[in-house]
Amino acid sequence: MNNGVTQPVAIVTGANTGIGLETALGLAERGLRVVATARDPERGATAVAEIERRTGKTVDLLPLDLASFVSIREFAATVLDRYPRIDVLVHNAGLAPGGHRWETQEGFEAAFGVNHLGPFLLTSLLRERIIARAPARIVIVSSGAYRAAPDGLCFDDLQHRERFHSLQVYAESKLANLYFMQILARQLAGSGVTVNALNPGYVATQLGQPREADLAHAVTVPRDNAASNAALANLPEPLTAARGAVPSITLATSPELATTTGVYFERTKPATLTPVAADLGLAQRLWDESERLVALHPAH
């Protein structure tokens, strides 16, 4: 049963705050019917009310917790039931663990699970609908922090059970975003669906401030403060969330980028990936491993 929406539809994950809220707002302003996701219904409703007030547009809200395959599958089923078309999917939701290790409901380390594996599963569930109504765009919010994993992913310990360092874990999850983007773009070549990733720049948001709900499951680990402080020392003045959302909105809507696919953007400029990040063998290895991990937890 669909809800009669005829406008182009844009899903924005993690739209209750930060870059996601401003992305949802910008896409609504541009005439897309935004499906904003939030894992906390109250915070989601507050954000949607703000977006509707500021844009005068109707915005839909659906619950989505990327730390739960059950939630991801419920969300996907609702979307497939309600929306005959998906024109834009912005994988925006993400976390930086900030000195704590915790696990998703299926037992994956949180940054890997929420930033990579959850979006991987969600994309696979929505994939056929997105292709069916192409042209469409998938936009992945990665980070320049991927460079803080210069040796690539540690495939022997993807869940960081043996060694955990917040910055490293976040960097690897954002590198995983880039591997995912490159393989998906190749798989969807010729389908009319583009797949690109971006670094929004350094943006003043709540990133790195673990939420109470997550801390309830967290183990605090000794932080490598020296490394963390060094990484934070040279950061520029942060952008506002509204400016931080410009790259996501641009990749989702710019007519000049209608056929651009498989590209990483630093803000709105195409950028070259480091050799490790551009290694398609490693990207395919992560894809295969992600399929294996998802298959360990099939729908009931």
Ligand SMILES: NC(=O)c1ccc[n+]([C@@H]2O[C@H](COP(=O)([O-])OP(=O)(O)OC[C@H]3O[C@@H](n4cnc5c(N)ncnc54)[C@H](OP(=O)(O)O)[C@@H]3O)[C@@H](O)[C@H]2O)c1
């Ligand atoms: N801020 C920066 O400088 C920066 C730089 C580079 C890249 N990024 C990327 O930009 C994206 C947006 O981050 P932000 O800076 O706007 O941070 P933020 O203010 O912390 O917002 C993160 C969003 O992700 C959601 N989220 C967290 N865990 C989730 C889960 N388990 N399931 C569903 N949603 C979840 C949050 O929901 P709750 O509010 O419920 O936790 C929130 O809506 C992230 O992918 C981040 O890696 C940010």
